[in-house]
Amino acid sequence: MYLRALQALSDRGTPTVSSEELATVAGVNSAKLRKDLSHLGSYGTRGVGYDVEYLIYQISRELGLTQDWSVAIVGAGNLGRALANYGGFGTRGFRIAALLDADAAVVGDEVAGLSVRHIDTLEDVVSMEKVSIGVIATPAAAAQGVCDRFVSAGVTSVLNFAPVVLNVPDGVDVRKVDLSIELQILAFHEQRKADGHEGPDWIGALEA
Amino acid sequence: MYLRALQALSDRGTPTVSSEELATVAGVNSAKLRKDLSHLGSYGTRGVGYDVEYLIYQISRELGLTQDWSVAIVGAGNLGRALANYGGFGTRGFRIAALLDADAAVVGDEVAGLSVRHIDTLEDVVSMEKVSIGVIATPAAAAQGVCDRFVSAGVTSVLNFAPVVLNVPDGVDVRKVDLSIELQILAFHEQRKADGHEGPDWIGALEA
DNA sequence: AGCTGTGAATTATTTCACAGCA
DNA sequence: TGCTGTGAAATAATTCACAGCT
Structure with missing residues (x-):
């Protein structure tokens, strides 16, 4: 998820990114993003943020994408x-x-x-x-x-x-x-829109 | 997830299923399955289990799959x-x-x-x-x-x-x-196998 | 000054364990 | 007896909030 967001930033030529910015793009809380990234090591710079290319490399390496x-x-x-x-x-x-x-x-x-x-x-x-x-x-x-x-x-x-x-x-x-799962999720949202958004409140579970 | 497991049971002609069995097939704890299903209503029978076809219908209806x-x-x-x-x-x-x-x-x-x-x-x-x-x-x-x-x-x-x-x-x-995401997840597991399973212990996050 | 990295607090999820029904 | 449905307990994830680095 973070990797895809970073690749989009990279394509746009952005050199560095703060946890706040990257978290917004990825749709998560910035503290969560920092905690997640801290599991890989300390690749950020205090006062500055993360180097986009370096972070892409580190995440890719962790995911096993640096080998073919x-x-x-x-x-x-x-x-x-x-x-x-x-x-x-x-x-x-x-x-x-x-x-x-x-x-x-x-x-x-x-x-x-x-x-x-x-x-x-x-x-x-x-x-x-x-x-x-x-x-x-x-x-x-x-x-x-x-x-x-x-x-x-x-x-x-x-x-x-x-x-x-x-x-x-x-x-x-x-x-x-299963390609139909994605359609099922969309259909579920579509139904909720049609229902006027009433109904149970445990729907957040499907957002991910 | 439960729907797919139920459909597999239905194809096999199974008439009823206990929370224990369905949970095993779906790969979750039986208490979690019962709690999840209880959000939809009380569709099980104590001492017996759940009627497969009826539960398929109820879940399908909740997901908006009963309309075309x-x-x-x-x-x-x-x-x-x-x-x-x-x-x-x-x-x-x-x-x-x-x-x-x-x-x-x-x-x-x-x-x-x-x-x-x-x-x-x-x-x-x-x-x-x-x-x-x-x-x-x-x-x-x-x-x-x-x-x-x-x-x-x-x-x-x-x-x-x-x-x-x-x-x-x-x-x-x-x-x-993104079809490459699935390959990335497999590559990650493949790398871990090659590494002899050492490394950080937060990998469970990717299993879902 | 501006940001990361991270303990502590909070919130959510999962599991246990058992009352109660078929 | 054998199972569901569900409070209570345990565990996990997320967020806050701030010390500390640049």
Whole structure:
């Protein structure tokens, strides 16, 4: 969160920022921001604030973004292609090592400078390219199988876009992206607007 | 979260569930689950548990998912098409009312049973189809312009996939989906595994 | 003077533990 | 007996407020 706010400031050429300013941009209290940042170390200067570039570097380092991570995407449908073309990855320390698909008809297609490879090469790709994160952008039915292959090939982090819950052994991290959740949150707010804002007062919980 | 867990139980045909079971599936403490559900009302039965279907209905109603919401997607690139084809929407109370694009070359394409319409019809689409949520799946440069048009057409909820921060007037909700955030979280865990789990102990904060 | 870093105070969340109902 | 619903207790997160550095 702070990193994104800082990157926006950096793009704008801002050299330093106070906890007050950065907190406002990030939408939190300035004392909380200072306490959070203090966990990383003392990177601010009293009377001045934080050096934007230096703080970006420190947060990036803490988050493990100063090294490059290789990512393999399985599923070269619209979602897989959208992900491969997604600008945010390349510039944020992620390298798309390969785009794989089970359908022979799309194998060989050029997407984002990559040639789509057949799913049978998954194990080769993982070991050759030292893939540490596997992205599953397949139909629901294929997801668990792909996940199992990732895991046995040694991948321990999986990002799942398929609408199924994946079973994995201990030590493997799975994150599930459910695109309808965001719509549900918007619909909830939309309903509240229509209701004229009456109703229970525990809604703050959803703001995050 | 509870809704998704309940839907999984429902798919499996489970008729009732105890707070203990549902809490385990959802990954929380059972007392917390009971307290959360008690905010909606007393829908459980002592000695038995919760009726899965009834609880799904009650939560859905509270979240505003029992009415149908019309959604317009702008941007018929890979991401827009992936969203239009995303199974989760139709079955969860969201109707894709239209898919719009500025490029005349894609206008008229058939995607997920819809014909891609030209961006100039945005205002017509919003009023004719009573669109309450606008989805922006355009390149970054076009996003703010599309957002402005949504807002002046009366849309008060926007889901933004473009990697820019949108400016909107008060009363308009924007949610930004940043696909690289999920990778960053995985990379962070991946780094910790590689480090042999030493390091600061405030990492729990990222688990959510 | 202007800001950070941080103990102390406050506020919120989570969990315990059990009364009471089916 | 087996569970929910919920006060009370414990724990955690946030904010205040200010000492101390530049």
